[in-house]
Amino acid sequence: AQTVTQSQPEMSVQEAETVTLSCTYDTSESDYYLFWYKQPPSRQMILVIRQEAYKQQNATENRFSVNFQKAAKSFSLKISDSQLGDAAMYFCAYRRGAGSYQLTFGKGTKLSVIP
Amino acid sequence: DSGVTQTPKHLITATGQRVTLRCSPRSGDLSVYWYQQSLDQGLQFLIQYYNGEERAKGNILERFSAQQFPDLHSELNLSSLELGDSALYFCASSVGTSGRGNEQFFGPGTRLTVL
Secondary structure, X not given: OOEEEOOOOEEEEEOOOOXXXXXXXEOOOOOEEEEEEEEOOOOOOEEEEEEEOOOOOOOEEOOEEEEEEOOOOEEXXXXXXOXXXXXXXXXXXXXXXXXXXXXXXXXOEEEEEEO | OOOOEEEOOEEEEXXXXXXXXXXXXXXXXXXXXXXXXXXXXXXXXXXXXXXXXXXXXXXXXXXXXXXXXXXOOEEEEEOOOOHHHOEEEEEEEEXXXXXXXXXXXXXXXXXXXXX
């Protein structure tokens, strides 16, 4: 079974600074996807960024980028120029590339942004 | 707004009771997924339906059941409720079950409180 581990229950960052959230996963599959979801206090789950395992290039979405290390099974999220609106729970998630498409989530990292 | 709707937003009920949670997927999406978010278990996949048929089952209790109707909306039925069933229940939808980039879009969730 696939597992996703987020080892940082809480983190904080100064506004305008950069922060990196860690995620490791365990799978025997070669074809899969990895995601970061944001859950603000409204509790809405918002997709932040996606990475396909077959792509070597790290995904980037504006201020959000990932460092995908396939051999190490590591998938970290970097948030640049942090803003107050970035304060939220962040969940790392795994999905197989074929077969069932349910998401397996980590326990989450609570990010606080300090003005 | 993800385009996925869930009703009700909040539900308070007593132990032993039965409730029904409703989800309407995004227009054009054929797959519906149900997830449970609780403090002790985190975010867990419950069940997936595709075009009216069950496609995958996760950690869903026997007291829970779901279905997807011809108009593609889905209902999650929870019976013989226990205190531990108190959680946030999310519905997500996606276009299909296969293909790359098949994103899941989450609804706002239903907060269930069992007293």
